[in-house]
Amino acid sequence: MAELRNLVIVLGDQLDLDASGFDGFDAATDAVWMAEVVEESTHVWSSKPRTAMFLAAMRHFALALQAAGRPLHHMLLDDAANCGTLAAQLQADIARLRPAGLVITAPGDWRVLQAIKAVAQTSGLPLDIREDRHFYVTVREFAAHAKGRKSLRMEYFYREQRQRHGVLMQDGQPEGGQWNFDADNREAFGADGPGEVPARAGFEPDAVTRDVIALVNSRFADHPGQLDSFAWPVTREQALQALEGFIAQRLPRFGRYQDAMWPGDPWLYHSHLSAALNLKLLNPREVVTAAEAAYRAGQAPLASVEGFIRQILGWREYVRGIYWTRMPRYADLNALDACEDLPAWYWTGATDMACLRDALAQTLAHGYANHIQRLMVTGLFALMLGVAPQQVHSWYLAVYVDAVEWVELPNTLGMSQYADGGLMGSKPYVATGKYIQRMSPHCQDCRYDPAQRTGHRACPFTTLYWDFLMRHEARLANNPRMVLQVKNVARLSDEQRQAVQERAAQIRCGHVGHG
Structure with missing residues (x-):
């Protein structure tokens, strides 16, 4: 076996061929490592739809890696040699593959980061943790924003990002003369309901996804949830189709009805893009750009577009900053001393x-x-x-x-x-x-x-x-x-x-x- 320079670790929520972990990748000396492990469905009692989403997206991404000519070591969940946990599987594969170093785009979870650091230390290997370019704001930049403030508020952070990235701005001022159009975005449906809502962008499971569904139904039979209607985008191409469908069909009325609910209709005018974003099948910049372009072209009202962009450029970036600047203590907070069991x-x-x-x-x-x-x-x-x-x-x-x-x-x-x-x-x-x-x-x-x-x-x-x-x-x-x-x-x-x-x-x- 030729000497392996870098083993590039790809986690289940890092399904991006352009991720920083691939910078400088050389197919002659480097390889990609992915592992499906039962731990990720059992450290919390993961529902069948959630487990299927991750596994189906990972398996399709593995195909994309192979098509891109990147050598891949991919441990499947149903492989008899599977060690069951991320750390144990990585440790075993390091011993087998003997890489000179490990490379990873910064994980999204504190727990996973600590596990990978521990494996690298035990193995005596250098671990190159690279910035996650998926986000507009780095953790260091958020920490600088938060430093010295008596209190943090998303609204001020959001305004800074609008200005910094030139999103919905006109001559240095917010488009439409105000930053926030919440007052226009809180309508309920009338007595007759939402009417004919555009269909959700659903995707018929292919052979890969059908195999995953069968595996999840068998391996996690006692877990909550059902998979009869599973139709989430699990590839980059499907995610782009879902984005296009939302921008064209539901964004115009998204803002007006974003707080409304209607029995038996889960989809309404929402985007249903958060899973694709969080698995990195979509980049937030292309989502924000598409929404702003719809406004500029007169295809969607400003209140809807601003409300949608605020969820991504505002809330999504803000909560990530809170998480990474406050962990691990944040997970144990209980300011109201709540102690009842979840029903x-x-x-x-x-x-x-x-x-x-x-x-x-x-x-x-x-x-x-x-x-x-x-x-x-x-x-x-x-x-x-x-x-x-x-x-x-x-x-x-x-x-x-x-x-x-x-x-x-x-x-x-x-x-x-x-x-x-x-x-x-x-x-x-x-x-x-x-x-x-x-x-x-x-x-x-x-x-x-x-x-x-x-x-x-x-x-x-x-x-x-x-x-x-x-x-x-x-x-x-x-x-x-x-x-x-x-x-x-x-x-x-x-x-x-x-x-x-x-x-x-x-x-x-x-x-x-x-x-």
């Missing part, structure tokens, strides 16, 4: 609450829910119930096809569960069932009444909202964005408070809320 029906969808039943059913069927369902339905209930944030984090990481820890953890612990005490969001996002009633028709067919906070027909969201404010009244009293809500709870009589607490205790004991 078992989060894994089955067996609840009488119509909004939760719908969100959980589509999550298990497709590995997908839009950001409002995540923040203001599944996340909101867990927050107000008082679930331990690490349990909520593990659930989100397990069930969604786009879930990789650098993006999921800050969004869950910070934005959704307020476990970081206000670093990600300036206030806990809490609301009664009336919010869900305003943004969807779920409440029409639900056994619970969002207008009631006590009694057997009281909406659990409404009960838990008042209970949450009562439990954290002192903590929230000094938060300027919570003043009105805290004042409202202060008006409750002792009898009203006791009735809320008793009803909340029933909910926590599982006496309501599940079928």
Whole structure:
């Protein structure tokens, strides 16, 4: 065997032929290493759609590497020699291949980075960790942005990136004269619903993906979720088709209805591109450029385009900066001292609450829910119930096809569960069932009444909202964005408070809320 100079490690969320790990790659002296290991589906109880997404995309990327003439060592999940964990497999293959060094584009997960560093150290090999060019902002640049600030806010970070990269700018000013068009982007659908929504960009599984689906159904038979409707883009070509379809068909109405929900319709006007972005099948620059071009061509309104770009150039970059400048301590934060267990029906969808039943059913069927369902339905209930944030984090990481820890953890612990005490969001996002009633028709067919906070027909969201404010009244009293809500709870009589607490205790004991 010829001497191997570099073994280039490619992880399951690094499926980019132009990644920095390939800089200077020489097919005569270098090789690529990929491994499918059961650990990645069991360190959290990964759903079948999520596992299938990663494996199918990895196997198609392996074909792309071979077509590009890059020597590849690819350990399949169902290979008898598979060691089961990333570290053990890498260690075994280093002993077999005897490379002079290891090269990797910076991993997205703290856990994975530590494992690879440990293997390199044990093996006595140099490890060349290269910047991930996929992102607009490096970790060092984010750290410089954060340094010296009393508080961090995504909005200011986002404005800096708009200016720095010249996105939606005109003569040094934001396009349209303002940075944020949120006020135009919060409509609900009318009584007749969303009407005829353009079809989701779905992709019929090919032979490679069908093999993966069969493998996942067999190897992970007891894991949550279904694969009957699996149609996610798992190749670079499919991801580009999905992007083109979104820009042409759904972006024009994305902003207007980005917070709306409708029973039985998971897709609506959302992009469904986050999984392709997070696996690096798409580059965020080409996504942002395509959206801005649609606005410049008069094909999509500014409010929709700005709202979409803010999710990518703003939130996505911001949460990565939070993750990498705050780990590993960030993962253990629990500012509200929440300690309840996640209800078992989060894994089955067996609840009488119509909004939760719908969100959980589509999550298990497709590995997908839009950001409002995540923040203001599944996340909101867990927050107000008082679930331990690490349990909520593990659930989100397990069930969604786009879930990789650098993006999921800050969004869950910070934005959704307020476990970081206000670093990600300036206030806990809490609301009664009336919010869900305003943004969807779920409440029409639900056994619970969002207008009631006590009694057997009281909406659990409404009960838990008042209970949450009562439990954290002192903590929230000094938060300027919570003043009105805290004042409202202060008006409750002792009898009203006791009735809320008793009803909340029933909910926590599982006496309501599940079928």
